[in-house]
Each structure stands twice: as C-alpha cells, then as structure tokens.
Amino acid sequence: MTRNRLLIAVSPAAVESEWRSVVGALAGAIEALGQADMLAIRTGSSGWVRPADRAPVTAPEYGDTILVAGCGADDATQIGLLEAARIAGARVAVYVHDLTPLRRPEWFAPDHTARFGHWLQTVLSLAQLVIIPSSATGRDLDAFRRRHNIADHGTRKLRLGDGVLPSSSDPSPIQGPYVLLAAPFDQRTGHGVVLSAWRRLGARFAPGTLPRLVLAGGEGHLCGELRERLARGLPDVTAQFGPSPAELAALFAGCLFTILPAPVEGWGLPVTESFALGKPVFAANSGGLPEAGQRLARYFDPLDPDDLARNVERALRDQGDLSRWQAEIARGHQKRGWMDAAMELLGLIAALA
Amino acid sequence: MGRRIWIDVTGLRPGSDAGLYGLHLAEALACAGQPVQPCLRAPGLIALSLNNLRAAMTVAPLELTQAELFRPAPPRETPLQSEDSADLPAAGDLVIFLSLRGDGSRMAQNGAMLVLLATNVTTLSRPEWRWPREVDEAAIFLRDTAPHIAFGIAQAEESAGVLRRAGISVHRTMRGAADGGTPVPNPSHPRPFIFASGEIGEAGQTRQLLPVWRRLLETMPEGAVPDLIIAGPIGPQAADVLEQLWNCRFIEGRARVILFPSPAQIAGFARDCVFAISMSPGTGWGRGTLNAQCMGAPCLSAFHSYGAVPFDPENPAAVAARIRAWLVDPPVKPPLFNRTWDDAARDLLRILPA
Numbered sequence: 001m002t003r004n005r006l007l008i009a010v011s012p013a014a015v016e017s018e019w020r021s022v023v024g025a026l027a028g029a030i031e032a033l034g035q036a037d038m039l040a041i042r043t044g045s046s047g048w049v050r051p052a053d054r055a056p057v058t059a060p061e062y063g064d065t066i067l068v069a070g071c072g073a074d075d076a077t078q079i080g081l082l083e084a085a086r087i088a089g090a091r092v093a094v095y096v097h098d099l100t101p102l103r104r105p106e107w108f109a110p111d112h113t114a115r116f117g118h119w120l121q122t123v124l125s126l127a128q129l130v131i132i133p134s135s136a137t138g139r140d141l142d143a144f145r146r147r148h149n150i151a152d153h154g155t156r157k158l159r160l161g162d163g164v165l166p167s168s169s170d171p172s173p174i175q176g177p178y179v180l181l182a183a184p185f186d187q188r189t190g191h192g193v194v195l196s197a198w199r200r201l202g203a204r205f206a207p208g209t210l211p212r213l214v215l216a217g218g219e220g221h222l223c224g225e226l227r228e229r230l231a232r233g234l235p236d237v238t239a240q241f242g243p244s245p246a247e248l249a250a251l252f253a254g255c256l257f258t259i260l261p262a263p264v265e266g267w268g269l270p271v272t273e274s275f276a277l278g279k280p281v282f283a284a285n286s287g288g289l290p291e292a293g294q295r296l297a298r299y300f301d302p303l304d305p306d307d308l309a310r311n312v313e314r315a316l317r318d319q320g321d322l323s324r325w326q327a328e329i330a331r332g333h334q335k336r337g338w339m340d341a342a343m344e345l346l347g348l349i350a351a352l353a
Numbered sequence: 354m355g356r357r358i359w360i361d362v363t364g365l366r367p368g369s370d371a372g373l374y375g376l377h378l379a380e381a382l383a384c385a386g387q388p389v390q391p392c393l394r395a396p397g398l399i400a401l402s403l404n405n406l407r408a409a410m411t412v413a414p415l416e417l418t419q420a421e422l423f424r425p426a427p428p429r430e431t432p433l434q435s436e437d438s439a440d441l442p443a444a445g446d447l448v449i450f451l452s453l454r455g456d457g458s459r460m461a462q463n464g465a466m467l468v469l470l471a472t473n474v475t476t477l478s479r480p481e482w483r484w485p486r487e488v489d490e491a492a493i494f495l496r497d498t499a500p501h502i503a504f505g506i507a508q509a510e511e512s513a514g515v516l517r518r519a520g521i522s523v524h525r526t527m528r529g530a531a532d533g534g535t536p537v538p539n540p541s542h543p544r545p546f547i548f549a550s551g552e553i554g555e556a557g558q559t560r561q562l563l564p565v566w567r568r569l570l571e572t573m574p575e576g577a578v579p580d581l582i583i584a585g586p587i588g589p590q591a592a593d594v595l596e597q598l599w600n601c602r603f604i605e606g607r608a609r610v611i612l613f614p615s616p617a618q619i620a621g622f623a624r625d626c627v628f629a630i631s632m633s634p635g636t637g638w639g640r641g642t643l644n645a646q647c648m649g650a651p652c653l654s655a656f657h658s659y660g661a662v663p664f665d666p667e668n669p670a671a672v673a674a675r676i677r678a679w680l681v682d683p684p685v686k687p688p689l690f691n692r693t694w695d696d697a698a699r700d701l702l703r704i705l706p707a
C-alpha cells in the first residue's frame with residue numbers, strides 16, 4: 001500500500017450489487033491497516049468523500065488510483081472525471097463484471113446497451129488495470145478489445161467473496177421440502193427453463209410428492225409476463241417477491257438445494273452463497289458459473305429443461321446422493337471472505353504503483 | 354326452411370388462427386351449397402353475413418419495425434352489424450362451436466344439435482399461456498355448454514386427448530387446410546431465411562426463438578445462420594418477446610416480424626424459405642405446418658400430427674440442435690400437399706349427421 005489515495009467510483013447500479021459488500025470490506029481492510037484517511041468513495045455523480053465520516057476530499061491527483069467499481073454507463077460524468085484524473089497523473093483501474101448488455105442486448109433498453117458499449121470502450125482505453133471475476137468475462141473482454149482494436153494494459157482476475165447473506169437459524173417461511181432459485185425475476189435469470197423442468201417433473205412424480213420450487217428475488221427487467229403467470233399460480237411453484245436478506249437467508253437454510261439457470265453470467269455469487277450456507281447447487285454450464293461452482297456444483301445446459309429435470313430428479317430420488325453431495329461441499333468448499341477479496345484487490349492496485 | 358349450419362365465432366379475435374379457420378370453413382361450406390350461418394353471441398345472437406365475417410376476422414398485415422413497435426394502435430373499425438334477425442337455431446339445425454367460450458346452452462333449447470370443432474385447446478391444456486378471461490370463459494363453457502354438446506371434433510389426437518380429459522366426447526379428428534394464397538411474385542426476402550409461422554406470444558412459443566438464434570449464432574460459423582422471419586397473429590403475453598426483439602434491433606437485423614401476414618405473404622415465405630418451423634405446440638390446428646406443406650417447404654413442427662418433423666418447442670437447446678442439423682444436412686423437399694378448404698368442408702360434412 002502506497003501513501004497515495006485509493007478513490008473508488010461506485011456506479012449507482014453497483015451500489016445495489018455485490019460491490020456494496022466488497023467496497024465495505026475494502027474500507028474495513030484499509031481501516032484495519034490504519035490508513036482510513038487514504039480512502040475516498042464517490043457514488044454516482046456525487047463528490048468524493050471519506051467513507052468514515054463522509055467528509056469531502058480533493059479531486060484525484062498525481063499518484064492516486066481510481067478504482068471504477070462496476071458499470072458506470074449510467075453516470076454521465078464518470079468518463080470526464082477519469083480523463084481529468086489521468087491528465088493529473090492518477091492511475092485508473094476498472095472492475096468489469098460481465099459484458100451481458102453486449103452479448104444479450106435483447107435484455108436491455110437499446111440506449112443502455114449503446115451507453116454501455118461506449119463506456120466500456122472508453123474506460124478500457126483509460127485503464128491501466130482491468131479486474132475481472134472470471135475467465136468467461138476475460139474471453140468476452142478479449143473479443144471486445146479485438147473488435148475495437150483496444151490494447152490490453154493489464155487484466156487480472158479477482159475472486160469475489162462467497163456471499164452477502166448471514167447464516168440463519170430462523171424457520172423457513174415455506175412448509176415442506178423445497179428447492180430454491182434465488183435470483184431477480186428478470187430475463188437474465190432464465191426462470192423459464194426451471195419452470196419447464198418443474199412441469200416435466202410434475203408429470204413424473206406422484207401428486208403431492210414433488211418438492212416445491214421456490215422462486216425468490218427482486219423484480220428485474222422484462223418480467224411482467226412471468227409475474228403474471230406466477231400470480232395466476234403454477235403447480236408446485238411458489239414465488240416470493242422482494243424478500244429481505246433475513247428472509248432470503250432463512251429460505252437458503254431450509255432448502256434441499258438451489259438452482260441457478262442464468263445463461264450469461266460474469267460470476268456466480270448465488271453459487272458461492274449456496275456453498276457458504278452448505279447447500280448444493282445446480283448451475284448453468286455457461287458464463288462464469290462453472291468457475292464459481294468448480295467441481296462442487298452440478299451443471300446443466302441453461303436452454304435444456306430436460307437436462308435440468310433429469311439432474312434434479314436424480315437428486316430428489318436419491319437422498320443418499322444428496323447427503324453425500326452436501327457433505328462434499330462442507331468438506332471441499334474453500335471459504336472466501338470479503339476481507340480476503342479486499343486484500344487481494346489492494347495487492348493488485350499496489351502493484352500498479 | 355331446411356337445416357342450417359351455424360358457425361359460432363364468439364370471442365375469436367380478428368386475425369387469429371381460430372378466426373381464420375372459421376372464416377375459411379364458412380366460405381368453403383357456402384361454396385359447397387350448404388346453408389351456413391356465421392354467428393356470435395354478444396350476448397344476444399348476432400347473425401353475420403360472410404362479408405361481415407371476413408371483415409371481422411381479417412386484419413391488414415403489419416411488418417414491425419423499431420418505429421412500429423411503440424406506435425399507438427389505430428382505432429379499429431367495427432364492421433360488425435346485425436344483418437338479420439337474431440333468431441335462435443331451430444330444431445334440426447347444427448351449431449358448430451369453434452372455441453370454448455361462455456354459455457351457449459340457450460342455443461340447445463330449441464333442439465339444435467351442438468358440435469364442438471375445437472381449433473385451440475390451450476385454454477385447457479396450458480391456461481397459464483392464455484388471458485385470464487379466456488380461461489374463465491372456458492370454465493363456464495365446460496360447465497354450461499359442454500353437457501349439451503353432441504360430440505366433439507378435434508384437429509389432431511393431441512387436442513382430442515385434452516378435450517377428452519375435460520369430459521367432452523371426441524369421436525373424430527379433422528384437419529383444416531393451408532391459407533391457400535398465391536405467393537407474392539418477387540423473392541420474399543433478399544437472404545436465406547427460416548420461416549417461423551405461428552401465434553406471437555407464449556402459446557406460440559415465439560419467445561424461445563431468441564435464445565435459439567443466439568445459440569446458433571454462437572456455435573455456427575459466421576454467415577451459416579439464416580435470417581429469421583416470424584409471421585403470425587398476436588396472442589397473449591407477446592409484449593416481452595416483442596420488446597426483446599426491439600431491444601436487440603431484431604437480432605441485429607437478422608430477424609423480421611410480420612403481424613397478421615396475408616395468405617400471399619405466407620405462401621411467398623413458405624416458397625422461398627430454407628425450411629419452415631412451427632413453434633406452436635400440438636393444441637392449435639397446425640396452420641403453420643399446413644402452410645409449409647402446401648408450398649413443399651420442409652417443416653420442423655411442434656404440432657406432431659401432420660407428418661412434419663416433430664420437436665419440443667419448450668426445449669430451446671433441442672430446437673437449436675434440430676435447426677443446426679438441418680442447416681448442416683439440408684432436408685429433402687417434401688412433395689406438395691394439396692389440401693384445400695373445400696376438402697376440409699367435405700370432410701366436415703361427412704362427419705356431421707345428415
């Protein structure tokens with residue numbers, strides 16, 4: 001750690017994401033090093049402040065490092081600020097979680113996709129360090145750089161912390177055995193394949209014997225019709241809109257296992273979250289999920305409900321297998337705290353100096 | 354006055370597959386010299402001339418562009434007018450219901466024979482795909498009208514099974530026919546394309562085509578994936594898929610969407626396509642499949658009954674694999690399947706009691 005400051009620009013979208021945890025942990029780590037006055041944070045287009053006392057600090061200057069935490073496409077002032085900081089002699093590092101708006105533009109408003117592409121192109125050309133959560137994001141980034149003829153000044157992978165939920169001893173609000181899909185109700189999540197799989201399973205299990213599928217998450221984009229179908233009621237499916245962290249933790253604690261079907265993901269926080277809470281996961285075999293799940297998760301094609309139904313049926317019918325899988329996770333999962341992630345991030349930034 | 358054949362089109366939406374089925378059938382029966390009388394309950398009985406039925410059931414085609422998607426819909430003209438007295442069907446008349454809508458029991462009071470010729474049974478098989486009002490009306494129909502139904506006729510064995518499970522006796526199946534348009538004279542699209550015909554919305558499973566095309570584009574060589582032309586009426590739950598298509602600029606210019614295509618457009622697309630795909634599962638009347646077969650287009654079809662190559666539309670991975678296999682190893686063009694609505698009308702008259 002140099003005596004120069006670290007200034008973290010958190011985009012409005014990232015405030016509500018896992019970066020809230022990593023920024024919090026980072027602040028804690030720096031405080032633990034006795035250097036709290038060396039950290040400043042800027043949320044959205046607000047000014048730079050010290051997180052400890054919200055006191056304003058001066059603009060980036062020579063020797064400082066700005067870390068852009070997550071997509072700043074919706075912050076119209078960010079690029080200008082980064083350009084000014086570079087002119088002043090500050091360094092720029094950027095965390096790129098995924099390139100989903102470019103890979104699946106159908107899930108985003110066209111103006112957001114255009115802004116994201118412009119932001120990424122500009123920020124990549126300004127950054128001396130690009131931090132990514134997975135090789136999957138790295139591959140997408142390489143393709144983007146080739147397409148736009150942008151040089152790679154340094155890209156490093158950072159493993160995020162396991163999860164953001166506390167462990168819970170509260171009783172689950174769901175009675176009876178159930179399987180959990182904890183993710184926003186959003187086109188990105190891929191609820192459709194899981195609902196199709198459950199419909200298939202419903203035909204294979206005797207009435208009343210198929211565990212419920214519990215969908216829990218906040219409301220995302222393009223989910224009106226999904227919500228409508230769920231509101232009318234589907235057999236063996238329960239939807240919980242907008243659960244609190246405590247409710248979500250209780251849902252994790254009570255489930256048999258979890259499912260994460262997202263076909264395009266930079267990382268799989270719900271996967272490591274499940275492991276941290278001792279629960280097996282069926283994850284899509286695409287994007288960053290296999291890197292998050294390693295050999296401990298089981299995988300399915302996120303466009304193939306038959307594949308998922310086969311896997312889930314095996315797990316539901318063979319309780320011994322499920323118990324062994326759970327024990328394997330308890331043994332094999334290497335816990336990763338947010339403090340570890342923050343310290344590794346500090347090391348990457350220090351190496352820039 | 355001899356026996357009349359009433360065709361009840363209550364609730365059938367303009368431009369819908371079921372509405373067009375009713376129109377084609379009524380016209381063919383009239384051409385065959387049958388005393389056909391289209392009608393609807395609203396709630397009193399309204400008799401329609403064939404002209405008014407045509408006006409009510411056809412909609413001008415509209416190709417969606419980015420601008421069209423959010424243009425407010427023009428007010429629809431209402432051509433429906435009662436053209437003669439709304440007398441109830443008399444004893445000995447036949448009343449053919451094309452959908453499961455509401456209470457038709459009054460029509461049986463005078464001794465008419467009620468027949469259900471179901472064109473779409475997704476309100477029973479997949480209620481989550483339909484509008485809630487449709488599902489409610491189907492429940493009323495089953496309660497109040499179904500007990501008076503003499504027998505049902507299904508389009509295929511899949512839909513016959515659905516009707517039987519709902520307690521309706523189905524003795525026969527009867528298929529419709531292609532729209533029968535004369536293909537547009539010029540090439541219908543400048544590049545190779547796959548023609549996806551069917552209701553746009555959840556029941557037509559159009560939503561699945563986007564991930565399917567993404568997978569094809571990600572797994573096949575550049576230029577090996579044809580364009581996609583989607584054509585059909587609008588059904589329930591179409592907004593999300595249309596918004597997604599708009600968001601991605603119609604798969605970056607690789608897709609076109611035509612709402613309420615004309616018979617000439619359908620025939621042109623079926624003639625020129627690499628092959629056709631019909632995503633609507635086996636609960637409609639197989640319009641997309643019949644249109645492809647009529648023009649000799651190889652057809653992948655979720656409608657399993659008419660001899661097209663079947664697949665499961667709810668499994669996008671399997672759909673993509675099927676399409677990829679046909680792109681790598683193109684199918685042989687099947688012989689033309691010349692079935693007209695006159696054939697369908699003759700089949701129906703053979704099934705109906707003399």
